[in-house]
Amino acid sequence: EDQVTQSPEALRLQEGESSSLNCSYTVSGLRGLFWYRQDPGKGPEFLFTLYSAGEEKEKERLKATLTKKESFLHITAPKPEDSATYLCAVHHFRDDKIIFGKGTRLHILP
C-alpha cells in the first residue's frame, strides 16, 4: 500500500536552533514530491516540488532534499514565524493521486 509517513509528529525548537523534518514514502513510480506549509485556519501553502533523487530546492531558511525513499526539509536558524505545520505529499504514476502525510507541527520558541 502506498504510504507517506512524516516524522516527528511535533517538534519544538528554540529560535536559531536548526533541525530537519522527515518524509518517508513507499510509492512505486514517484512522479513528484511536494512540501507545503499550513498555518492554523488556513489552507496549505506550496513550498517546493522535487522530482528526482539528489535534487535540492531552497527558499529562505528552508531547504528540501530528496532520496529514493525519503525527503528532508531542513530548517536553518529558524524564527518564530516559521512555526506552522509542514506537509509532505507524493504523486505517483499509477493512478495520478496525490497522497499527503499527516504533517509535522513545528513550534519555534523566541
Next chain:
Amino acid sequence: GAGVSQSPSNKVTEKGKDVELRCDPISGHTALYWYRQSLGQGLEFLIYFQGNSAPDKSGLPSDRFSAERTGGSVSTLTIQRTQQEDSAVYLCASSLVGGGMQPQHFGDGTRLSIL
C-alpha cells in the same frame, strides 16, 4: 489575481440535513481537487476534476457525497443526509493542469460541523 475561494468559511448544520460547499478556483486552472482534513489526520483525497470531468471518484467516502464542476470553473461538493462523522474541514485546490506535476493552490477551506 485572486486565489482559490471557498464558501462558506464555516457551516454548522443538524444531522440529516444536506449541505453544499462551493469552490472558485484560480482563473485558468484546469484541474480542481477536493480534500477533507479531520483533526489530527492528513488530507484525505476526495475527488479530482480535469475540466468538467471527474476521472477519479474513488475517494468519495459514500454515495451521500457528490461533486460537480461547471464551465471548467466553479465546483460544488454536496453532502446529503449529513452524519456527525462528516464534521471536518473541506479543502479545495486548483492547479494549472492535472496529472500532479503542477503544485496545487489551496483555499482556506470550509469548516463543517454537524450537530
